[in-house]
Amino acid sequence: MAVYTEVSDEELGTFLSAYDVGSLRSYKGIAEGVENSNFLLQTDKGSYILTLYEKRVAPQDLPFFLGLMDHLAAKGIACPTPIHGRDGQALRSLAGRPAAMVSFLNGMSPRRILPAHCAGLGRGMAQMHLAAEGFKLTRANSLSLDGWQRLYGETKTLANDVAPGLEGLIEAEVAWLTANWPAAESLPRGIIHADLFPDNVFFLNDKLSGVIDFYFACHDRLAYDLAICLNAWCFEPDGMFNISKARSMLSAYRDVRPITDAELTALPMLARGAALRFLLTRLYDWLNRPEGAWVKPKNPMEYVQKLRFHQSVSGPGAYGLD
Amino acid sequence: MAVYTEVSDEELGTFLSAYDVGSLRSYKGIAEGVENSNFLLQTDKGSYILTLYEKRVAPQDLPFFLGLMDHLAAKGIACPTPIHGRDGQALRSLAGRPAAMVSFLNGMSPRRILPAHCAGLGRGMAQMHLAAEGFKLTRANSLSLDGWQRLYGETKTLANDVAPGLEGLIEAEVAWLTANWPAAESLPRGIIHADLFPDNVFFLNDKLSGVIDFYFACHDRLAYDLAICLNAWCFEPDGMFNISKARSMLSAYRDVRPITDAELTALPMLARGAALRFLLTRLYDWLNRPEGAWVKPKNPMEYVQKLRFHQSVSGPGAYGLD
Numbered sequence: 349m350a351v352y353t354e355v356s357d358e359e360l361g362t363f364l365s366a367y368d369v370g371s372l373r374s375y376k377g378i379a380e381g382v383e384n385s386n387f388l389l390q391t392d393k394g395s396y397i398l399t400l401y402e403k404r405v406a407p408q409d410l411p412f413f414l415g416l417m418d419h420l421a422a423k424g425i426a427c428p429t430p431i432h433g434r435d436g437q438a439l440r441s442l443a444g445r446p447a448a449m450v451s452f453l454n455g456m457s458p459r460r461i462l463p464a465h466c467a468g469l470g471r472g473m474a475q476m477h478l479a480a481e482g483f484k485l486t487r488a489n490s491l492s493l494d495g496w497q498r499l500y501g502e503t504k505t506l507a508n509d510v511a512p513g514l515e516g517l518i519e520a521e522v523a524w525l526t527a528n529w530p531a532a533e534s535l536p537r538g539i540i541h542a543d544l545f546p547d548n549v550f551f552l553n554d555k556l557s558g559v560i561d562f563y564f565a566c567h568d569r570l571a572y573d574l575a576i577c578l579n580a581w582c583f584e585p586d587g588m589f590n591i592s593k594a595r596s597m598l599s600a601y602r603d604v605r606p607i608t609d610a611e612l613t614a615l616p617m618l619a620r621g622a623a624l625r626f627l628l629t630r631l632y633d634w635l636n637r638p639e640g641a642w643v644k645p646k647n648p649m650e651y652v653q654k655l656r657f658h659q660s661v662s663g664p665g666a667y668g669l670d
Numbered sequence: 671m672a673v674y675t676e677v678s679d680e681e682l683g684t685f686l687s688a689y690d691v692g693s694l695r696s697y698k699g700i701a702e703g704v705e706n707s708n709f710l711l712q713t714d715k716g717s718y719i720l721t722l723y724e725k726r727v728a729p730q731d732l733p734f735f736l737g738l739m740d741h742l743a744a745k746g747i748a749c750p751t752p753i754h755g756r757d758g759q760a761l762r763s764l765a766g767r768p769a770a771m772v773s774f775l776n777g778m779s780p781r782r783i784l785p786a787h788c789a790g791l792g793r794g795m796a797q798m799h800l801a802a803e804g805f806k807l808t809r810a811n812s813l814s815l816d817g818w819q820r821l822y823g824e825t826k827t828l829a830n831d832v833a834p835g836l837e838g839l840i841e842a843e844v845a846w847l848t849a850n851w852p853a854a855e856s857l858p859r860g861i862i863h864a865d866l867f868p869d870n871v872f873f874l875n876d877k878l879s880g881v882i883d884f885y886f887a888c889h890d891r892l893a894y895d896l897a898i899c900l901n902a903w904c905f906e907p908d909g910m911f912n913i914s915k916a917r918s919m920l921s922a923y924r925d926v927r928p929i930t931d932a933e934l935t936a937l938p939m940l941a942r943g944a945a946l947r948f949l950l951t952r953l954y955d956w957l958n959r960p961e962g963a964w965v966k967p968k969n970p971m972e973y974v975q976k977l978r979f980h981q982s983v984s985g986p987g988a989y990g991l992d
Contacts, residue, residue: 356781373776373874376710377701388698388710390776395712454695454712459678552695 353385353400355443363442366433367449369393380547383563385445388452395452396431400445405563407446412485413562414438414448416539421451423479426472426558428453455550455557463596466581468556469549470600473541473577476559477570478605480539489542489566491625493529496522499628506635511649514631521624521655529621530569530614540573541565545580571611574601575618578667579626579654587653595668602669612664619658619667627651675707675722677765685764688755689771691715702869705885707767710774717774719750722767727885729768734807735884736760736770738861743773745801748794748880750775777872777879785918788903790878791871792922795863795899798881799892800927802861811864811888813947815851818844821950828957833971836953843946843977851943852891852936862895863887867902893933896923897940900989901948901976909975917990924991934986941980941989949973 355363364372370393378397380386385400401410414430418438421429428450430438439448458465489495500522507515541548542564550558574597582593601607630648637645664670677685686694692715700719702708707722723732736752740760743751750772752760761770780787811817822844829837863870865886872880896919904915923929952970959967986992 354781357778358782372778374774374872375778378710379699379701388700390717452696456679456694456697459676460680550696 353402353443353445355387355400359443363440363447364389366435366437366440367431368434369396369431369449380560389449396449397428397452398442398447398449400442400447401563402445405446409487409563410439410446410448412487413565415485416480416483416562416565417450419483420476420479425476425479426453426556427476427562428558428560453550453558453560455552457547457549458551459546461546461581461593462554463593464554465546465549465551465556466577466593466597467600468551468554469544469577469581470574470597470602471604472549472556472559473544473573474601474604476541477538477573483539487566489540489568489572491542491564491629492568492621493526496525496621496624496628499632503628503631503635507631510631510634511652514652517652517655518624518628518631521620521659525617525621525624528617530610530617535569535571535611535614536608537567538570539565540568540570542568542573542576544573544577569611569614569618570605571607571614572618572622574598574607574611575615575622576625578615578619578658579622579651582667583654583657587650589657589666591666591668598667598669607669612669615664615667616658616661620655623651623655623658627655675724675765675767677709677722681765685762685769686711688757688759688762689753690756691718691753691771702882711771718753718771719774720764720769720771722764722769723885724767727768731809731885732761732768732770734809735887737807738802738805738884738887739772741805742798742801747798747801748775748878749798749884750880750882775872775880775882777874779869779871780873781868783868783903783915784876785915786876787868787871787873787878788899788915788919789922790873790876791866791899791903792896792919792924793926794871794878794881795866795895796923796926798863799860799895805861809888811862811890811894813864813886813951814890814943815848818847818943818946818950821954825950825953825957829953832953832956833974836974839974839977840946840950840953843942843981847939847943847946850939852932852939857891857893857933857936858930859889860892861887862890862892864890864895864898866895866899891933891936891940892927893929893936894940894944896920896929896933897937897944898947900937900941900980901944901973904989905976905979909972911979911988913988913990920989920991929991934991937986937989938980938983942977945973945977945980949977 370391372391374390376388378386378388383404384402387398389396389398417427417430420427431449432438500518504515548561582590627648630646633645634648692713694713696712698710700708700710705726706724709720711718711720739749739752742749753771754760822840826837870883904912949970952968955967956970
């Protein structure tokens, strides 16, 4: 939610001259995406989003992310389509950062989540999972078990300063998930978005109109995307889990792609893993926010509450499906 | 350069239903304007800027600001035009803040200032000064002598922590300007923009295409707007004053509205006042930045250097005119 890099007029002009996007009419930094600098460009041919990739995106992953968006867009998924220059390239450099331009998507992130949004999300996610089949590049999930263990090690000495007992809670959860996390071959795998928060999903008149921000996409258990969304979409602002929203999402998903029994059974554990993942990255950001930071970090404690909920459920029925 | 207020879907829907702007297609927070929350709205009828007025804009001043934009736009000045609802009102309330929508202007703020930009600025400023004649509402400049004395009082105890000797420098300058500031009737007066920084001026192909952010506009000596722009546009990033840029701006201005001899003579003093004004507000913001601020305050010391330059000049010739 910020612009980290200033682009000079000359640099922008040189960058745009590689594309057939018409002449620039306006250029505004937008408050979208926590990780990168994003600009909305309007030309006489249309609207585009220009992204400068800041430190958290590994440059070697960019061909995967941009290729995936190309692949999904070609399959009819409403996602940003990378704009290719006259040289065929979608990825180039601007102001010392890797940079790319993508098509502009209409729609708005929902501020108040309705069950209709959850249904649209479930349907769209399943379509995306199916459409991603056949994409040739691969990327491991760097924020799965190994990543959690690493983040635990990097946050444990200060975790109790954020909340008493937090270090022990995380230590026990990492240990339990390490012992119980489903083996790679035990659940259907494919490409997941891995960050399908409401900020990254657009709706028009309560219908899903687009999915953005593929910069955590990776290969993992498909149901892990569902587990992330149970955390991100199905809790009320007061912390209560809303089973109707979960049922809407899961039912709509399985209308498009069947959820296997193994996936259903694994859902509470996957949801614990997803809650731990966002707890750990938020805790890390909280502890490592720069002096005089421009961006307010998100409170990690929200995810402690969510983790405790998933620890307490007795089976997938808690999510509205049996 | 931030979005301070979140607007819910319902609130936005209710707000927009008062206007004939078509149906909403997208809605993005934009990094524009330090003081308010700004959103770019795209509908099937066009693009609009929605502004939520945050704490620094006094609600009782909004009819002046919006009325001025209406007045200037009707005279053909390229500025945001307030959008009036079906009830005729341009000003209403959204998310607990006063809010208004204005037309979207094409163009980009120049990142690297060229003499051609300064000439466009001078011409546009003079046209605006002339076009504002006949506007009926009035607003005093709250950041003139009285305001500087007040800001000096509010910053003096901590000024030396920012830079040794800063308090004495400001004290002496406030005293000198209090003794020497031109009497109200001694220079031509009218409505000035009072914040014509490059961020607030748009260009397309090096031609001025619009002026935005009228939220400091007020009645004052017209030449004070020139003095502000000498500070904001005519210094190089290394702190050197660029007399060619000043000459371009002043010459283009006087091609549209003659600069009187009294104005020319007063220019070095007005430029000192303008430098002190931005030194003081930046110093105040620097000292009063909230814990964990989202916005990085601008360094006040840049204006110490500018003030010292204007203190050193022997006459208006230093600005390229005689």
